[in-house]
Amino acid sequence: MISQTSIFTFIDTVLVMARKELTIMIRYPVEFVASFIQVFIIVTVLTLAGMMFSPDGVRASSGVSNTAGLVVYGFILFLFISDVLWTIGYNVRRDQKQGTLEQLYLSPASKFANLLSRVVVTLVWTGLLSITSSWIMSSMIGGLPMNNVPLAIGILLLGLCGTIGTGFAFAAITLKIREAANTLANLIQFAFMLLCAPFFPFSGLPDWIRNISRLIPTSYTVDAFRSTLMGYPKGFPELAPIEVEIAIVAAFGILMPLIGYWMYRRQENIARTDGSLSEY
Amino acid sequence: MQGQVVINNLSKTYRTKHRKGLFKSEEKLVEALKGISFEIQPGEIFGLLGPNGAGKTTLIKCLTTLLIPTSGEAIINGYRLTKDDNAIRASTGCMLMGERGLYWKLTGRENLVFFGALYHLSSKDRVKRAESIIERLHLGDIADRAVESYSSGQRMKLAFAKALINDAPLLILDEPTNTLDVPSARELRAIVRELNDEGKTVIYTTHIMSEAETLCNRVAIVDRGEVLALGTVDELKASMGKEEVIRIEGVISSKAASAVESLVGVKRSASAAVNGHQQLTVVVEDQRALLPRLIESLTTHHAVIQKITPEEMTLEDVFIARTGRTLAEDTRVK
Amino acid sequence: MGKPTFSQNFSAAVAETRLRLINISRYPGQLAMEIIIPIIFASMPMLLGRATAGDNASANFAANTGTTNYVAFLLIGSNVFTLVSNAFWHIANWLRFEQETGTLESIYLTPTPSIVIASGVAIYSVGRGLISALLAYFIGCLIFQVNPIQGDVLLALLFIFFGLLPLYGMAMLFGALVLKVKESNALIQLMQWVVSFLMGIFYPVAVLPPLVRVVAYLFPPTWMVNGVRSSLLGVGFFFGQWYLDMAVLWAFMLAAPLFGYWVFTRVESNVKRNEGMGEF
Numbered sequence: 001m002i003s004q005t006s007i008f009t010f011i012d013t014v015l016v017m018a019r020k021e022l023t024i025m026i027r028y029p030v031e032f033v034a035s036f037i038q039v040f041i042i043v044t045v046l047t048l049a050g051m052m053f054s055p056d057g058v059r060a061s062s063g064v065s066n067t068a069g070l071v072v073y074g075f076i077l078f079l080f081i082s083d084v085l086w087t088i089g090y091n092v093r094r095d096q097k098q099g100t101l102e103q104l105y106l107s108p109a110s111k112f113a114n115l116l117s118r119v120v121v122t123l124v125w126t127g128l129l130s131i132t133s134s135w136i137m138s139s140m141i142g143g144l145p146m147n148n149v150p151l152a153i154g155i156l157l158l159g160l161c162g163t164i165g166t167g168f169a170f171a172a173i174t175l176k177i178r179e180a181a182n183t184l185a186n187l188i189q190f191a192f193m194l195l196c197a198p199f200f201p202f203s204g205l206p207d208w209i210r211n212i213s214r215l216i217p218t219s220y221t222v223d224a225f226r227s228t229l230m231g232y233p234k235g236f237p238e239l240a241p242i243e244v245e246i247a248i249v250a251a252f253g254i255l256m257p258l259i260g261y262w263m264y265r266r267q268e269n270i271a272r273t274d275g276s277l278s279e280y
Numbered sequence: 281m282q283g284q285v286v287i288n289n290l291s292k293t294y295r296t297k298h299r300k301g302l303f304k305s306e307e308k309l310v311e312a313l314k315g316i317s318f319e320i321q322p323g324e325i326f327g328l329l330g331p332n333g334a335g336k337t338t339l340i341k342c343l344t345t346l347l348i349p350t351s352g353e354a355i356i357n358g359y360r361l362t363k364d365d366n367a368i369r370a371s372t373g374c375m376l377m378g379e380r381g382l383y384w385k386l387t388g389r390e391n392l393v394f395f396g397a398l399y400h401l402s403s404k405d406r407v408k409r410a411e412s413i414i415e416r417l418h419l420g421d422i423a424d425r426a427v428e429s430y431s432s433g434q435r436m437k438l439a440f441a442k443a444l445i446n447d448a449p450l451l452i453l454d455e456p457t458n459t460l461d462v463p464s465a466r467e468l469r470a471i472v473r474e475l476n477d478e479g480k481t482v483i484y485t486t487h488i489m490s491e492a493e494t495l496c497n498r499v500a501i502v503d504r505g506e507v508l509a510l511g512t513v514d515e516l517k518a519s520m521g522k523e524e525v526i527r528i529e530g531v532i533s534s535k536a537a538s539a540v541e542s543l544v545g546v547k548r549s550a551s552a553a554v555n556g557h558q559q560l561t562v563v564v565e566d567q568r569a570l571l572p573r574l575i576e577s578l579t580t581h582h583a584v585i586q587k588i589t590p591e592e593m594t595l596e597d598v599f600i601a602r603t604g605r606t607l608a609e610d611t612r613v614k
Numbered sequence: 615m616g617k618p619t620f621s622q623n624f625s626a627a628v629a630e631t632r633l634r635l636i637n638i639s640r641y642p643g644q645l646a647m648e649i650i651i652p653i654i655f656a657s658m659p660m661l662l663g664r665a666t667a668g669d670n671a672s673a674n675f676a677a678n679t680g681t682t683n684y685v686a687f688l689l690i691g692s693n694v695f696t697l698v699s700n701a702f703w704h705i706a707n708w709l710r711f712e713q714e715t716g717t718l719e720s721i722y723l724t725p726t727p728s729i730v731i732a733s734g735v736a737i738y739s740v741g742r743g744l745i746s747a748l749l750a751y752f753i754g755c756l757i758f759q760v761n762p763i764q765g766d767v768l769l770a771l772l773f774i775f776f777g778l779l780p781l782y783g784m785a786m787l788f789g790a791l792v793l794k795v796k797e798s799n800a801l802i803q804l805m806q807w808v809v810s811f812l813m814g815i816f817y818p819v820a821v822l823p824p825l826v827r828v829v830a831y832l833f834p835p836t837w838m839v840n841g842v843r844s845s846l847l848g849v850g851f852f853f854g855q856w857y858l859d860m861a862v863l864w865a866f867m868l869a870a871p872l873f874g875y876w877v878f879t880r881v882e883s884n885v886k887r888n889e890g891m892g893e894f
Contacts, residue, residue, distance in 0.1 A: 009400045016397035020383070020390075027385040027426070031800035041807040046659060049688070049816030052678045053663030053671050058821045067666050099380030103442075105346055107398035108370040183643040190647075190654045199658045204665035273348045275294060275341070 013109050017117030021091075025121070036129065043075065043133050046199060047140050066230050068142035073226035074198030075137065076130040077159065081192055081218065083126040084163050085185050088118045089170030093181055096174075102277055111268065112261065115171065119164050147231035155228060155246065158253030159221030165256030166218075172260070172267035175276075196222050202238040213239065217252035220245045282355075283319030284450060284481050285326075285343065290316045290352035292338050292505075312338040314505040315352065320483065322449075325476050327496030328485040329595060331607045335505040336485040337376075340454050343483070344374050357450055370399065375443035375453045384428040388419060388438045391427060392445055399446035406445070413441045417471065432459045440468060444475075451475065452483045457491065469495055487607050489596045501599055508602045517593045523547060524567040525597045526574065529587040532558040536581035543577055545570045552606040557586060563601050626726040630734025631741075634704075638742070648746040652692035653754040659816055660688055660758070679818050680849035685758040687847060691815040693747040693754075694839040695806075697774070698781060698813070700743035702806045705785035708735045710798040728882065729875060732789075736782050744774075765846035769856060773845060773863065777838030780866035784834060786874030790881040813839050818849065834866040 025032055050071065051058050095101035104114060138144045170188070174181040193199070195212055196219045202210055213219040224245040227237040237245055271277040292313040298306045312335050320326045328336045341347040343356060345365040354361040357371040382391050389410055396406025414423045419441060422434055430438065440456055453472070457465035472495065476482055486492055492499050493513050500510045509516055532551070537560055541549050549562040564570045567590045578585055591597075596607050638645065663684065664671050672682040681687055708731075712718040721731060755762035788805050792798040812830040813819070819830045819840070830836045837852070841859055844851045851859045 012403070013397060013400070016394060020386070020394050023390070024383060024385045028800065030795055030804075034800040034804035038804050038807050041804075041811050045807070045811050045815060048821060049659030050662045050666075051821075052659070052684070052817050053667040053674050055667075055670070055674050055677070057678045071662065098382075098384065100383055102346060102376065103381040103395065104398065106344055106369060106372075106374050106376070107395065108366045108400065109398035180641065180643060183641065183647055186647050186651065187643075190651055193658060194654050197661070200662035201665045204661035269348065272346060275338075275347055277346055 010110055010113055013113040014117050014120065017109075017114055018120040021117060021121045025125075036132075039079065039129050039133050040136055043137050044140070046075075047071070047137055050199075051140075066145060066233055068138050069145040069230045070201060070226055071199055072134050072137045072144055073229055074200075074222055076134060077156075077196075077218075077222050077225060078193065078198040079130050079133070080122075080126050080160060081163055081166075081196075082189055083122050083129075084119075084167040085170055085188060087122045087125075088115065088164065088167030089174050089181070089185065091118060092171045092174045093178065096178070096277075105268075105272075105277060111265065115168055115261070115264065119167070122164075122167075123160070145230045148228045152225055152228040155221065155225045155249055158249045159218070159225060161254070162217060162221065162249070162252035162256040165252075165258070165260035168257065168260030169263045170260075172263040175264075175267045175271050192218065195219065198222055201235075203235070210239075217248055217256070220248045221252070224249055284322045284324075284357060285320035285483070286355045287319070287343075288317050288353050290339070290342060290354055291350045292335075292342060292347060293350045311505050313342070313349070316502075316505070316507055317352075318500060318507060318510055320481060322481050323476070323479060324497045325472065325482045325484055325495055327492040327499040328483065328502055329487070329489065329492045329499050329599070329607075330502035331487055331599075331605070333504075334502045336502055337454055338505075339502070340374075340376065340452055340483070340485060343368075344372060344376065344452055345369055346376075370446070371448050371450060373443040373446055373448040373451045375440050375451075375456050382427045382435060382438060382442070385426055387426055388423040388430070388441070389414065391438065392441060395442050396445045401446065409445060409447065413444050416444075417441050418467075433461060433464055436460055437464065437468070440471075449479070450481045450483070454485045455487070456484070457486070457488070489594055489599075489607060493595055499595065501595070501602070503599070503603055503605075509598060513595065516595060516598050519598070523563050523565065523593065523597075523601065525591045525593055526562045526564060526567055526571065527587075527589045527591055528560045528562065528574070528578065528585060529554070529557045529589075530578075531584040531586075532560050532578065533581065533583065536578050536583040539577045539581050540574060543570070543573055545573075548601055548604055550600045550604055550606050561597065561600055561606070563597060623726065623730045626724075627730050627734035627737065630731050631738045634735060634738040645742075645746070648696065648742075649750045649753065652689070652696050652747070652750045653757065655695075656685075656688040656692040656754060656816070657758075660684060678821070681843075681847040683760060683764075683847055685760040686755065686762070686764075687843060687849070688816055689751050689754040689758075690842050690846065691839060693751045694774075694813070694835060694842060695810050695815050696747045696750065697743045697778070697838075698809055698835050699806050700739050700746075701778075701781045701785040702788060702802050702809075704735050704739035704742075705732060705782055706788040706792050706802050706805070707798050708732060709789065710792060729879070732786070740778055740782075765848060767846070770842045770845035773838055773841030773860070776860065776863045776867055777834055777841070780834035780863065780870035781838070783866075783870030783872070783874035786871070786878045790874075790878040793878075793881050793885055809833060809835055812836060815839070834863065834870060837863050837866070 048058065050067075092101065095104070104111070134144065170181075170185070173184065177184065194205075195209065195216055197205060197213065202213060202219070202223065205213065219239060223237045223239050224242060227233075227242065227245075230236060232242065239245065240248070268277075290313055291311070294310045294312055296308050296310055298308055316335075316339060328339065330336050338347065342349045343354060343361070345361070345368055348362060356368045359367040359371065361368065383394070386394065392410035392413060393406050396409055397403075401409060414420055417437055417440065419434075419437060422430060427435060427438065436456070436459055440453070443451060443453065451472075456472075457468055460468060469491065472482055472484065484492075484496060496513070498510065498512050499516060501508045501516070509519065511519070534551075537549065537551050540546060540560065540562060545565050547563045547565065549560060552559050552561070562574065564574075571588075571590070575585065575588070599605075599607055663675065667674050672684065675684040675687070676682040679687060709718065709728075712721055721728070752762050788802065792801055795801055812822075812826070812833050813835040814822070814830065819827055819836060822830060831852070837859055840849070840852060841856070841863065843849045844859075845856070853859055853862070
């Protein structure tokens, strides 16, 4: 019964793996519910903190607010980055600990399907979280601007592709550094929070930090995405002209998945050479 | 006829780091496999026998593509190792790592169906196949419970079931009866025999000599990365020539053991702790002639003899004869 | 072979502290993260506030919180949160830690009571948390160029000191929940964010709705963080005088650890009677 691979078996494998991930997720009901509630709480804490700088305090503002757009749209990207790091990258670690990573390598199933299945789960789950948390934030700090929606969606999709490629690269790093990947994921998450300015304008950063931000493609995704939806008010986008930012985001979205996947396969071969695939 | 598995000069060397204080470390090379070569014929149950650290699992991991060998080549089911890895995986059923390698939050049945999908079985086939394996291994009572609730033995059985999901012509089982109770281990061995009768080739690693003797058509004795001996059980025993074994249990000091080794007519001996006693296994030319001198030598050196048994040669004796150590010793490089 | 003596128990607790210290010394990155994360976390509302309020940032903040020194206010909040986080992760999770390292049954086979081992963990946790929090506070003040030592420093330290015991008592309570529910990571993460929300990590609890405020007052960290802020920044004690707020903290100090321990031991013996500690 030696089966042949085809596009249909590949799709079947992706769907089966995605279904497995979702099944496991649902069977950790506390984790499932907690991840929803946690996001709302973090959103509320940060929003209330920001409101302490407003002359109106916690009284919700009415009407469309660019501040709301700045924060909410940046938060959406933050959610995707975080989830990609943890569900694509760090979950490789969970499989390593359980011994199921080796089982995957004993089978002829595509390794790309394995990574892709986690992307499917992330997109669905994080998408839901983004929509509901945006609604909460905007009800607290003001209505969301909604200009140039199709372009913004295009920027978001390209940015997500690049982010997913980053996730593949992180999965490669996880294979190498194992438990230290926990610390690294935290570091990347917090570095992103500061350098890619998802919760505040780039103008809030000192010049030298802003120059570092300019070296990170995700900064352009954040800036281009929210500037587009805000309708390019004065001073936005902040890092570069919009055409340049879109070009950078597009290049990131096309190249990063390829680079990330190459890194993953390379690290996988190293793990198979030095015998660390089963080490946990 | 070319073998189903042909291994030619396969080697595997690891780099390991040894800590020397807080910040310094030293790199060492460990030769886990040293130019192994042999063939396995279709329809055999082929045993790999050796102590912990002998290189059995390293060899298995190379053959199942989990490890890339340092040098050498192998052909498995007609596919070349490192060139046709996916085809090797598709045509091999493996049970490695014992009870690890299962999804704890999925039921036994869900695990089997999932892995069936990884072997590209159609959705109908994987469900049918999972059901038939569950029936065959009498897992019906536990199949629909989450694996996290299983006992150690139940997980081992499920891991074995997983190895059968793709109905592969070659089965590779690494210490499959580890942690199983006696009846379950017996049941598993019976199923292995049945599968072999159905035409499957089996590579079976174990450090339990009696398993290798009763189950395997041929056995390779592996130690420190090398094949020391290969053949049928009878061939291996006969290879010892005119040699017999005496086993002595009691309180035997190292001085007494050395005195025994130096007796004329004693070819080799090895000491091990078994069930709280010291067990001295002595390979001799003639049991009858040597027994009195053996007893005298031991008592002169104040050994307390609790049991003395002249025995038929076993595979462990073959191992002792070749290495001077028992199968119970851990030979992992320190 | 009677009950262990006090010095034997103390020695066992110290041995556990030492074990944890050896363990964490192998992950220096994690310790560094503990200092960096609170600074980055506090800087986000800071940067948003500065960017949106401009020169009015201090004045707006003072109108909403009672102090113009938003840097210290936010850093105090995020660093007290570090202490809360450590208590939860080390105490509430200590049994899970033992299970994951495979040592849980071994511990329960010894004559040392589990509370003694938990005490050893607590000593380690307090030490680690205090050092991280203090370092992060000082470094954060240095980065944002504010004076870290202002107001009544001794009183602030007393609020921290007297707040720790009830905090760890509360952590024992959550430890009991973790014993029963078993999905420790998700639960602890959720609880620590709930506590951060209730204790007013980045805002005064006065901005919370009345019912939520009442719940907030039931948490010792709320009194701890407000006590430190009031001592250093003069934002105002809940009852107007420091000794009244301190009295409440002392009441918590008496009640919370005993209550937490009582609940924990009851749940522990319930688990032993049913599924057994090995299945935990």
